[in-house]
Amino acid sequence: MLEALSAALALLAGLDSKLVEIVLLSLRVSLSAVAIAALFGLPLGAAIAVGRFPGRQTVIVFLNALMGLPPVVVGLLVYLLLSRAGPLGALGILFTPSAMVFAQSILILPIVAALSRQAIEDAWREYEEQLRSLGARRLNAALTLLWDTRFSLLTTILAGFGRAAAEVGAVMIVGGNIDGVTRVMTTTIALETSKGDLPLALGLGMILIAIVIAVNAAAYLTKELAQRRYG
Amino acid sequence: MSKGAILPLRLADVSFAAGGRTIIDRVSLEIETGPSTIILGANGAGKSVLMRLMHGLLSPSSGRIDWNSPERPGVPRKQAMVFQRPVMLRRSAYANVAYALKIAGIPEPQRGVLVHESLESVGLSHLGRRSARVLSGGEQQRLALARAWALHPEVLFLDEPTASLDPSATREIESVIKAFDAAGTKVVMATHNLGQARRLGDEILFIDKGRLVERAPVEQFFSKPQSAQAAAFIKGELPWT
Amino acid sequence: MIRRLLSVALLAAPPALAQEKFIVVASTTSTEQSGLFGYLLPVFQTKTGIQVRVVALGTGQALDLARRGDADVVFVHARSAEEKFLAEGHGVRRFDVMYNDFVLIGPKSDPAKISGGKDILEGLRKIKAANAPFVSRGDNSGTHIAELDLWKLAGIDVAKDKGSWYRDTGQGMGPALNTAGAMNAYILSDRGTWLSFKNRGELSIAVEGDRRLFNQYGIMLVSPLKHPNVKKDLGRAFVDWVISPEGQEAIAGYKIGGEQLFFPNAK
Numbered sequence: 001m002l003e004a005l006s007a008a009l010a011l012l013a014g015l016d017s018k019l020v021e022i023v024l025l026s027l028r029v030s031l032s033a034v035a036i037a038a039l040f041g042l043p044l045g046a047a048i049a050v051g052r053f054p055g056r057q058t059v060i061v062f063l064n065a066l067m068g069l070p071p072v073v074v075g076l077l078v079y080l081l082l083s084r085a086g087p088l089g090a091l092g093i094l095f096t097p098s099a100m101v102f103a104q105s106i107l108i109l110p111i112v113a114a115l116s117r118q119a120i121e122d123a124w125r126e127y128e129e130q131l132r133s134l135g136a137r138r139l140n141a142a143l144t145l146l147w148d149t150r151f152s153l154l155t156t157i158l159a160g161f162g163r164a165a166a167e168v169g170a171v172m173i174v175g176g177n178i179d180g181v182t183r184v185m186t187t188t189i190a191l192e193t194s195k196g197d198l199p200l201a202l203g204l205g206m207i208l209i210a211i212v213i214a215v216n217a218a219a220y221l222t223k224e225l226a227q228r229r230y231g
Numbered sequence: 232m233s234k235g236a237i238l239p240l241r242l243a244d245v246s247f248a249a250g251g252r253t254i255i256d257r258v259s260l261e262i263e264t265g266p267s268t269i270i271l272g273a274n275g276a277g278k279s280v281l282m283r284l285m286h287g288l289l290s291p292s293s294g295r296i297d298w299n300s301p302e303r304p305g306v307p308r309k310q311a312m313v314f315q316r317p318v319m320l321r322r323s324a325y326a327n328v329a330y331a332l333k334i335a336g337i338p339e340p341q342r343g344v345l346v347h348e349s350l351e352s353v354g355l356s357h358l359g360r361r362s363a364r365v366l367s368g369g370e371q372q373r374l375a376l377a378r379a380w381a382l383h384p385e386v387l388f389l390d391e392p393t394a395s396l397d398p399s400a401t402r403e404i405e406s407v408i409k410a411f412d413a414a415g416t417k418v419v420m421a422t423h424n425l426g427q428a429r430r431l432g433d434e435i436l437f438i439d440k441g442r443l444v445e446r447a448p449v450e451q452f453f454s455k456p457q458s459a460q461a462a463a464f465i466k467g468e469l470p471w472t
Numbered sequence: 473m474i475r476r477l478l479s480v481a482l483l484a485a486p487p488a489l490a491q492e493k494f495i496v497v498a499s500t501t502s503t504e505q506s507g508l509f510g511y512l513l514p515v516f517q518t519k520t521g522i523q524v525r526v527v528a529l530g531t532g533q534a535l536d537l538a539r540r541g542d543a544d545v546v547f548v549h550a551r552s553a554e555e556k557f558l559a560e561g562h563g564v565r566r567f568d569v570m571y572n573d574f575v576l577i578g579p580k581s582d583p584a585k586i587s588g589g590k591d592i593l594e595g596l597r598k599i600k601a602a603n604a605p606f607v608s609r610g611d612n613s614g615t616h617i618a619e620l621d622l623w624k625l626a627g628i629d630v631a632k633d634k635g636s637w638y639r640d641t642g643q644g645m646g647p648a649l650n651t652a653g654a655m656n657a658y659i660l661s662d663r664g665t666w667l668s669f670k671n672r673g674e675l676s677i678a679v680e681g682d683r684r685l686f687n688q689y690g691i692m693l694v695s696p697l698k699h700p701n702v703k704k705d706l707g708r709a710f711v712d713w714v715i716s717p718e719g720q721e722a723i724a725g726y727k728i729g730g731e732q733l734f735f736p737n738a739k
Contacts, residue, residue: 083541084701085540129288129314133286134378137304177528179504179509195668196649196671196672230364230365231362
């Protein structure tokens with residue numbers, strides 16, 4: 001175990017090119033996915049937070065439940081969608097990074113929507129009277145709240161990114177773990193471990209943990225600084 | 232009474248119930264331009280709910296509330312409200328006032344002047360760039376007044392605006408309110424503070440247990456209260472409801 | 473057009489990537505893990521400029537993938553399953569490519585007393601008799617199918633006769649070897665994966681060299697008639713190269729620790 005660890009550190013220190021390629025691809029995929037999830041999820045969360053419509057409570061419960069979607073199930077469903085035999089087969093994006101982005105976007109969209117819904121609804125409770133007094137209507141209020149809760153929302157987005165970067169089930173199935181094309185940190189760790197080849201797996205594992213820690217630290221610091229500066 | 236003026240406001244037999252309790256009980260009154268109106272009463276008498284009914288934040292369970300010219304969606308409101316605790320957005324003091332103008336549809340180039348005037352009128356010009364939520368309680372409340380004032384509303388509702396403030400901040404707020412009153416805005420303010428009612432009010436509407444019990448010019452109310460409840464309240468003897 | 477927009481929108485594939493020549497080959501995890509592709513494919517790509525993207529699954533899954541039209545070429549090692557695939561019309565033609573062999577791996581303690589043996593069927597019978605732990609991949613892969621065929625040849629019906637000594641894990645070759653190492657159990661493995669496997673614990677080769685352990689690989693172009701999206705020209709180029717003298721020589725050139733792993737036998 002110790003020699004595997006030191007071999008791992010050597011790979012990291014030497015910035016092994018394969019390692020760098022894998023890390024960069026992982027970041028590209030998960031960052032793209034979280035960007036898409038935010039694009040759709042934040043407005044969705046805001047709309048549900050300030051909206052009033054029949055079945056609203058059911059929608060909220062459903063959205064919260066979707067946060068727990070198992071990645072491997074998402075992977076399976078997206079595979080069936082993108083397979084040549086499936087409805088979106090003509091897009092031809094199966095086994096490419098685009099498919100991985102697609103799957104991860106679906107995976108973290110509920111997280112972004114549900115958490116932003118919560119944050120914005122809490123803010124709405126505080127602001128509703130004042131905003132209505134000023135004559136703001138729901139659409140305006142939703143946009144105002146989206147900006148006003150921006151620091152909480154940033155934390156939400158970071159949470160989504162963390163989940164995407166750490167998952168293996170979805171990207172394995174829709175990406176195919178193709179060497180040099182769709183191999184990311186998590187799928188490489190799975191592969192190398194199954195081969196009994198630990199140094200690369202350990203090295204990537206350490207990077208992944210470092211990324212997760214960094215993301216959480218960033219979320220914490222954001223909250224702290226925002227509180228101090230803006231109150 | 233100019234065209235499009237929203238006053239007078241008429242409440243006809245208005246009641247409001249929530250959670251099985253009657254909070255406002257068949258209140259009828261008329262609010263006219265001119266003298267500042269104080270809605271006076273003990274805690275829990277229903278002042279805040281009455282204010283919110285008038286301002287349109289709540290709908291009555293029964294009865295009617297009619298302005299002289301009705302509010303239309305898309306048209307900037309001619310009434311504003313300042314709450315007991317100011318609610319500020321996570322932006323600068325300047326931006327908070329500008330926000331109110333933006334909602335009202337004032338085009339961007341015109342906002343600057345109006346914001347500066349408002350901040351000036353409450354003595355906050357030097358704090359324009361500061362983050363609104365880190366200002367002191369008194370400063371935030373003054374900012375709330377500036378924001379309410381920026382559109383030069385016809386009616387300014389104030390719901391116990393100094394209840395959370397210390398005496399010196401209270402004095403500052405009161406002087407701003409007096410200035411707005413002098414400038415012609417109709418002031419309608421809820422308070423349970425007798426001294427404040429005397430200092431700022433021209434007429435008193437006394438509310439007890441959700442009912443409008445007495446209405447009189449300020450001096451008359453304090454020297455010769457007509458109802459037993461008013462008398463007891465002035466003497467500080469009114470029991471909690 | 474939509475595809476271009478999608479890849480730009482998804483920010484993940486720079487437009488240049490969409491123009492690259494590539495094919496998708498469905499193959500098996502054991503072949504990939506042997507390292508053969510890492511050695512072989514760059515040779516092909518340098519020669520033709522075609523990038524070969526290997527999706528490595530179990531044999532059953534690889535063929536199913538191709539049945540859905542998600543691969544251009546299949547390259548697996550389970551003759552009967554491949555013939556069935558052809559008969560269904562999903563493949564154009566099957567070519568022999570190479571063979572490697574399976575080895576029976578066992579623990580140092582050798583509870584079934586078969587170490588050094590040359591008869592695989594005898595070895596399996598002794599394992600059952602001794603109730604020695606045996607790990608099966610149980611995942612419908614070529615190795616798994618081969619294992620089941622060997623039990624049948626040995627006259628043992630594992631579906632009926634399996635006791636607690638027979639562990640059906642549903643895993644790929646590497647994880648199954650990990651499991652066998654942890655349990656000190658016997659396991660059938662392809663030589664390639666075994667040679668690259670680093671986590672051996674107390675395991676070593678117990679039985680090898682029996683002709684019945686030889687594992688034949690076949691390659692097929694997925695039928696463009698049944699699946700119009702198949703890149704038939706690029707796919708054909710790959711199939712032709714693999715069975716050509718040049719491709720066959722490249723296969724023979726792949727060694728682990730000086731040992732040749734795959735023996736080309738295209739006709």
